[in-house]
Amino acid sequence: MHGAVSTTTFFAADLIGYTTGLLITSLLLVLTLRAAKLPGTPLANIVFAACGLLWSAGGLLHAGALAAGHPYASFIARATQALQYTGAAAFPIPILAIWRPFAVRPWQKTAARIVRIASCISAATITALLWYAPVSSAAILRATSYNAGILIVLGAAISLRRDSTLRAVYGPSLALVIAICGATLTIGLARTSPGNSWIGVGFGFIGSHLVLLVLLLAFLLFARFRYADVFIRYGIRILLAGFWATLLSFTAQSPTVMHVAEHASAPAAMHVFVVILLANFFLLSFTFIDDRLTKSVIRWLFREPDYRAALRSLAAALQDVRSESEVGLALEKAARGPLELNGARWVALDPAACPAPLLEGEVVELDRADKLRRLLPLPNVEVLVPIADSGRVTHLLLVAPGAARPGLVMQDLNYLRGAAAQCGNRLDALRREREAAERESREAVLQQQVTEAELRALRAQINPHFLFNSLNTIADLVVRDATRAEAMTLRLAGVFRHVLANSSRPLTSIRDEIAFLRTYLYIEEVRFGDRLHVELDMDPEIANEDIPSLILQPLVENALKHGLSPRPGPGRLWISARAGKGEIVLRVEDDGIGPGAAPAGVGLTNIAERLATLYQDRASLTLAPRPAGGTCAVIRIPRSPR
Structure with a gap:
């Protein structure tokens, strides 16, 4: 002592x-x-x-x-x-x-x-x-x-x-x-x-x-x-621990502590007890002072902006943007302003010229000799920050701090990562909104096309010629064959009922489409008499597959009107639905006068437009002459995955 x-x-x-x-x-x-x-x-x-x-x-x-x-x-x-x-x-x-x-x-x-x-x-x-x-x-x-x-x-x-x-x-x-x-x-x-x-x-x-x-x-x-901020954070902690240990060493050997220990009945035990009390006091004060001192020193040394406020401001600004370019401008402003950067540029990703870590979502820092720096549209770029949309990097933020400011530290890079993540989320939201709008637009166009097709079908049934012929046939049958007249009246009503019932349905099953054609053709068979012979063939495997509603009726009408009606004598009409390799093949064939004399009608154009809207380039409509005479119309539609 x-x-x-x-x-x-x-x-x-x-x-x-x-x-x-x-x-x-x-x-x-x-x-x-x-x-x-x-x-x-x-x-x-x-x-x-x-x-x-x-x-x-x-x-x-x-x-x-x-x-x-x-x-x-x-x-x-x-x-x-x-x-x-x-x-x-x-x-x-x-x-x-x-x-x-x-x-x-x-x-x-x-x-x-x-x-x-x-x-x-x-x-x-x-x-x-x-x-x-x-x-x-x-x-x-x-x-x-x-x-x-x-x-x-x-x-x-x-x-x-x-x-x-x-x-x-x-x-x-x-x-x-x-x-x-x-x-x-x-x-x-x-x-x-x-x-x-x-x-x-x-x-x-x-x-x-x-x-x-x-x-x-x-x-x-x-x-x-x-890494200056990282060094400051751990350096202050080490310095504070060393200072506290030094202070404990001096205090443990101070005259006051020695005086207290020497006047106790067990001086050594009392000295150890006092040192333990002092050590606990310094330990508690260390945990209290360390965090506050580190934050104060870092704020004083680096003049850090309020990163949380900057990110909140960016989030509020992104809520009002409606395009990728606006997202880029908001990110550039959020990077340049708080960090006082010399330059920040939003660019689209070129995967061929980018380092592999960047494609994996990591921030890449370019050294002085990196050849990529000379290829970038912004001079003196030091940092590349990836912006990911739906887990895939699509854009980059080029960061050039400039010689007038201190180098970027880890807190700055973390802020840029957070800002890039917000912009990536907004890009994802914009993409989803755009896809939803496009989907709604396609559905609206499809609904409009279906409605127009249904109206054309109604007009085809209600036009004076069709209605006149149908009513004359029914009137004639009432006198000669009341039972058939009643059946034809019911069939005519069934045609209208099917069209009206499917007015809001863009798709229908092949089974229902064939059933509708049976009803429609029953009326035409009565009108044509023995001149019309119809064969319907449907593969049971695809009976419940969905196809665009009323997609076959314009082809059947076209075959009757332009193929079989001008031809003298009996005619045949073949309608089939078969399963192909990953597709459905719908055929309407007749042995009439052939496609050369038949003008292209709005019904065929409407079918092509509806197929393009529903299936893009995965569906097709072809119209060609049959080798034995007549016309063959073929629709190919991709099968729905089950």
Whole structure:
């Protein structure tokens, strides 16, 4: 038990701090390597993450070596410290490289190039001295700290100007310079403090961890880094856990806790009890602070729009659109506005030129060397977002963030995925609405055609010639054969009853159609007498198959009127319904004068139109002469699946 905070406490804090830093820099390096091929991820980002990893890994190994009892002058302590400060010596190189685009004037470009060259030379020199020089290690470490501070200050003074530097870059860069100067000062004071004094160890601890914490956070403010928000979310969690662990370490060794423990009857048990209470308190506070702190930092760093409000606004806008082009315009507006993109374009998918993952619905990010970028209608495209309609990708959203804004982060990509999904759903709804309208239109046209056919059938039965002949025949039969007159009257009524009963039915069974023809032909047989001989043949297999109602009556009427009526002597009429290979074959044949003398009537045209409406190009009507004389009309209709 100690009555005051000792240097041993700082060893524990160092171990926790460097472990935290190692986790953060490892995460950063993994994410930067993953984003290496994406636009806006320069090599400087990876070098920066590697420098941070060297600093944290070297610091952790050095603190562990000292905590294990190795003296400062031992080989292990010196080697681990050399590893740590190798990262510090190289820190200015990636930072100056990231600032390079903001040196726009000729003198700035020249001076910035000189400073970058100097940073590379100094890094190589310091690294060589750290590992191989026999001079004082403390002097080299101080030189490393001063070198980093001087180069960063020079680079910022040369490259950064308020009028030529983005505000999102200038402020964080200024904070970065201040942090570097602070770290340089505290590390320098630590190296000049006598021995292992409390003040020297404290300054060393603050300086070491100030470098890591502030540099990483400042880096994310201006680096074009795809996974920056992911890194921030997990990085803050790691930092907060490390800070809480450090705070617990200091608190557990504080004079107050030690005083309470020493005055208890069982000091060790009391100390353990107090530490457990403190650990539970920090754990509960961690869960409370972590989420709020992460959201606040991400909102501050990335100035995220209200994605939910933007998606709600897009959903409301999509309710009013009625075409694919309007959906595309709404999506382009929803992408450009909230994300402040340089360009966004809705295009139709070309499967031959698209990567396979895109066809599977995945967002594709194009690297700088991708040949597809040169084929796209929008320059500098970085991201392709698929839009799927009914599970099939039909369109793409081309996204070009532009050089003036930070790179897209994962939250931005998730927003674009959500917007694309909404547009895909709207496309699906529009397609369904269009199909329903087309179906209703076809049904309306079909109903109109059926009605017209029925009216023509009625006119054919009620026209003066038909009605006059039928009534004369009935009047004559009343005197000669009252029974047949009554039967013919009933048959005539049956014809009208069938037409009226099927006025709202576009389809009827073959059985009913043949039954109607029997009734219709009975009247015609009475009128023609012995001159007309009719044969009806129906395949029982297809008796219940559906065909367009009144589809055969115009063909029968055409055969009687234009084929058999002008011919002297008896005539024959054959009507058949047969099953073909996946189709129904309906035939109306006569041995009359043939089709050459028969003009094309509206009845035949109506049949062709009705077949096209119902079956598109899967049904047909042909009219041809019979080899033995007369006419053969054939209708082919696809069979309905059972």
